[in-house]
Amino acid sequence: MLFNQPAFRQSKALPCLAAVLIAFAVPSFSRAYDFPPGWLPVQQLDRTVKWDDDEPPFTDKVQILLPSDKPVRGVFVCFVFHSADPREVAEAWNFALVTITRDTIKHLGIRDRKTGKRTLGFKDQGMGLLLKYLEHAAKETGHPELTTVPIVGWLGQAGGHYCKDLYNRAPQRVLAWADSFGGQLRQYPELTRKVPFAFAWEVRKQEVQSRKRTPPKKPVPPQDLACAASTYGFPHGIYSKFNYFMVYLDRCIKVRMPRQMPPPGQPVKLKPVAFEDGWVGDFQPISEWNPIAKAGSKEAASFEHPSWLPDTYAAAMWRSYHSATPDIRMTEPIIPYGRTKRGPKMGLGYGGFLPVDEPLSLKATSTGDYAKVEFYDGDQLLGTASEAPWAIDGIKFKPGLHAVYAVGVASNGQRTASQPAIAVAK
Secondary structure, three states: OHHHOHHHHOOOHHHHHHHHHHHHHOOOOOOOOOOOOOOOOOEEOOOOOOOOOOOOOOOOOOEEEOOOOOOOOEEEEEEOOOOOOHHHHHHHHOEEEEEEOHHHHHHHOOOOOOOOOOOOOOOOOOHHHHHHHHHHHHHHHOOHHHHOOOEEEEOOOOHHHHHHHHHHHOHHHEEEEEOOOHHHHOOOHHHHOOOOEEEEEOOOHHHHHHOOOOOOOOOOOOOOOEEEEEOOOOOOHHHHHHHHHHHHHHHHHHHHOOOOOOOOOOOOOOOOOOHHHOEEEEOOOOOOOOOEEEOOOHHHHOOOOEEEEOOHHHHHHHHHHOOOOOOEEEEEOOOOOOOOOOOOOOOOOOOOOEOOOOOEEEEEEEOOOOOEEEEEEOOEEEEEEOOOOEEEEEEOOOOEEEEEEEEEEOOOOOEEEOOOEEEEEO
C-alpha cells in the first residue's frame, strides 16, 4: 500500500530503490558488461597448481594466465577438459591462456556433446563475450595488448561455430583454430578458405579393417585451409587429438606471426596465408605412410582428399599422427600417448619437459622387419639406427614444442611411422 502513495511515487528515492532491487536480483552479473556467472571478477590462474587430466582444476570459473610480465604475443583460448596441461604450450608461445570451463562454455552460445545448453539468453553471449572479457582483463592486468593480439583456440567439437562467430566479429585477430565436427565445419567454406583449421575424429573399426574410409558427406572446398586427421589406434581420441592440435597451432603461429610486434594495444598484422604456400597430405588412404606434397604440386593435385598444413614440419607430423596403428613406437625419452599413470618425461605433453641443450638418447621398439630406423623431429632427420635395439644418442632440442617419431625402413624401401611423441623443450 505504501508504494501507491502519491508522495512516494514522486520521490527521488524510487529509482534508487529499484536499482538496489535489481542489484539483489542479479548479484553475480557485472552491470557494466552484463557478464554471466563465472566470468568476473578476472581470476588469475595459479601456475603452481598441479594439472590432473583425470580431474582438471579450475572447473568453475574462467581464468587467465599471463606467462610473463612482458607483453604477450597472443591469446590461447582453451576448454578445460581431459587433456594435457595447456599452460605448457601457452608458455612456449608467450601467449596468455584463457581457460573456459564446462560451467562457462555454455555462455558462448552453442552446445556439443560435452557442453550443455545451446543458449541462455545473455545479451553478450557468443564470442563477443570473450572479446569483452579480454577488454576487461586488459584493464585489470595492465596488459592492453589483450584487446588486439591474435587468438588461437580449442573449445571442443563445436569449434567450427565458435571460430566462425569470432571471425565475424574480429577477423583480423583469428590466427588458427582446432577441433570441430567435420559436417559442421563444412557449413563455413568461406571460413576455411581464410583460417587454418585442424579437426579429427575416430575412424570406425570396419574402415580400418577394409582399408577404406567412408567419403566425407560434403566435398572439400577448393583452396581449403582445413586439415583433417583420424585418431584410430587410440581408445579415446580426445586425449590424442589435443596434442595433434597443439602442434598444428604451433606451426600456424610460426608461419603467421610478425617478426616485430607493435607497441602493446596496437593492432597486430598477421602474415597472410595462402593454400599454395603450405603442404597437403592425402587423408583418404588408410596407410602407415600417407603421401604428403607441396601444395600446388602435380603430386598434390592427385590427392583424393587433401588436408592443408602450414609447412613441411606440420606435414611430416601429420603423416606420423595420421596412420593406422603401426608396429613401431617411441620409448625414450618421450613416449606416445597411453592412458596410464604419468611418469617423468612422459610424452604428448602429459607432464615434464625435455631439457634444452642436454644430450638425450632416443629409442624405439618394433615388431616389424626393418633394415634401419630413422628418428625425426617433424621433417628434420635427427639420426639413423642400423640395428636393434634402435637408438641414437647425443640429441639436443631447441626451446619449443616438438613432435618426435621413429620411421622403420624395410629392405624394399617401404616405410612405417610411429605415432609422434609430443613435448615442450625448455
